[in-house]
Amino acid sequence: MIFADRAQAGARLLARLPRLDPERTVVLALPRGGVPVAAVIAEGLGAPLDVVLVRKIGLPGHAELAVGAVCDGPAPQLVVNEAIARSAGLDRAAVEALAHDPLVEIERRRLIYRAGRPALPLAGRSVVLVDDGVATGATMHAALKAVRAAAPARVILAVPVAAPDALEALAPEVDEAVCLTAPEDFRAVGMHYDDFTQVSDRVVTALLARFAPPRSRHLEVD
Structure with missing residues (x-):
């Protein structure tokens, strides 16, 4: 299955999602590529849009190979790809040390993307977690x-395309997984798009601003 672009992928995912109460739903995107996909879904559901700030930890000398990933939060969440770490002779402490630069980038993105807005509350809500594809997971x-x-x-995990083994590993962690295609001969996410142009910070910021609630104004009373 080939998608024209991320917006079309989002529209196709939207058609496959279960019925959701927009008042009790939050759409979360993995930036940057997941944001244009998620924006179409959020608009179709009438639900708010936010990002979950997460970065891959690349293997030294082979940055495209994920030895783990780290996610923003009061206590940053670290995931280690044990097989790759073992093959590279890295223990958990070594992977944690490699998370420094990704955490710096997460902080940069938080300042740009949220512009001072707090993260949307998720407690008790349905969360639709969106990316433009899953390779290693x-x-x-x-x-x-x-x-x-x-x-x-x-x-609910919502992705247009995923590697079958990665999708299988993620399935137990979610209540429902919606994936449009998981080909056995999966090679790369970008091969499933006609237009897989890199998404810029400017595009992400503009899309998030469209869904941002208006800032409250505090009136002074004499």
């Missing part, structure tokens, strides 16, 4: 740990 595992710590009533 490392970043999604970390995101799920952080989301579950916020005590939502229900977590």
Whole structure:
């Protein structure tokens, strides 16, 4: 299955989601690529949109290979890809040390994307967790740990495409998984899009601003 772009992928996912109460639902995106997908879903549901700030931890010398991932939060959630860490001779402490730069990038994104707005509350709500695809699943595992710590009533994973083994590993962590295609010959997420242009910070910020609640104004009374 090939998607024209992330917006089309979002529209197709929206059609496959269960009925949800927009007043009790939050759509969460993994930036940057997941945000245009999630924005279509949030608009269709009439639900608020937010991001879960998570970053892959690349293996030294092979940055594209995820030795783990770290997610923002009061206590950052770390997920270690044990197989890759063992093959590289890295213990958990070594992976934690490698998380420094990703955490710096998470802080940068928080300042840009949220612009001082607090994260949306998730407790007791249905959360639709969205990305533009899942390859290893490392970043999604970390995101799920952080989301579950916020005590939502229900977590629905929504991705257009995923590697079958990664999807299988994620399934026990969610209440429902909606994936449009998980080909056995999966090679890369981008191969399932005609337009897989990198999403910029400017696009992410603009999409989030569209869904941001108006800031309250405090009137002074003499």
